[in-house]
Amino acid sequence: MELKRTLVRAAVSRPGVLLAVSPGATRQRLAVEAELARRGWACVGGPAEADLFVILGDREGEDEGEGGEGDWVAALWQGIPAPKARVWVTDPGRVADALDSGLADLVRGEHGNDHAPDAPDSHHEHHEHHEHHEHHEHHEHQQNGDHPTPPSEHGGHDMHGGHHGHAGHDMGLVEGLPMADRADDRDGLRLDVLHVPLGPALADWPAGLILRLTLQGDIVQEATVEPVTAPPSPHPPFWDEPWLRAVSGEHISRGDAARRLCAAHLDSLGRFFAVAGWDDMAARTHHVRDRALAGAAAAELTSLVRPLIRRAQRSRTLRWLTTGLGTLPAEQARQRGVTGPALVADGDAYNRMLVWLDAVGRSAADCDVTEALDPAEVVGPRGRLDTPVPPSKAMLDSLPKLLKGTEFACARIIVASLDPDLDELTHVPAPGTVHSHG
Incomplete structure (x- = not known):
């Protein structure tokens, strides 16, 4: 038994972590990602690769019926092979405790645990390990990689999902395996029609x-x-918090708003680079995001973002991969109610990335400005916050037309180039404030 525990402990010293992020849990996600990076633990793309299941968000709705939030979380948990453990993170300040608790449960073989560190009375279930679970080693970033890996060489564009599950059919299926029908294509041939759900739990x-x-x-x-x-x-x-707090009458400095804007766009860029297959660049970008959120001075942030901006702008491979995908002319964007970077870009996924890069450079330089933010400037990272609907809702409404006719391998790049924030859809502000539509 002691030998068995030693082998399990060695196998899970760097567990594969699967994140299940609920809308409204951005703060928890950022805290978990920063701690995972510090520990060198890998985020995996799906249940088959996971050892530790980390659920992020409030526990309301975990027992909801069919179609509820608890439904897809439970399905993911069932898909993880033993040995496994799970923790629920509700407090961003106790992420380290939660991960330590999950690792301890994994080593002990107590893989029925679903407690958060602030719920010590939670029930533990004990199971025998009937088979050894092969642990997937942490993916090493390409330290000298100046360009993303082309689709033909990277799992991120594999129809059946690679290590990261960027576009995998087996990642996030919410109603079982997809079934194929038959239909005529544009050339009159009879081809399979496959119905594929993506999400809600996919990396990036x-x-x-x-x-x-x-x-x-x-x-x-x-x-x-x-x-x-x-x-x-x-x-x-x-x-969106700084701008919404300013509207409510709080004193928010322009520097605080610029810092949040800088971090938001770095978060989006990190996802964009990861989905495009540039893992090293994604890791570096998220590191700078974490430094911005940790309060790094403008001089430090500027020195960190400049090389990132140069590398992204000079990458011919990235430009080749993303040019022409999800083209959204400014006029169409206005008609659909799209604001913010997606409107300014007036173009495709590559253009939207360039707008993010430009905003990151400018906002990093303004992070130390103490002048008060003008409450009339209610423009968050995704767009205007004083419109009848949240900016991310307009982007979500635009997605179907942007995706129609594109290759499946490109769908995730298009989604990442918009990076809608579904937290905006769950916010119910007080009457009379921006987005009081609920």
């Missing part, structure tokens, strides 16, 4: 988003956006 994916695609061959014929049901929240979305 908007929390709470389910995207249902109808594929014929490798071409998206139809796309439907379906957000996960989540309880309404009175708390402002994390990325």
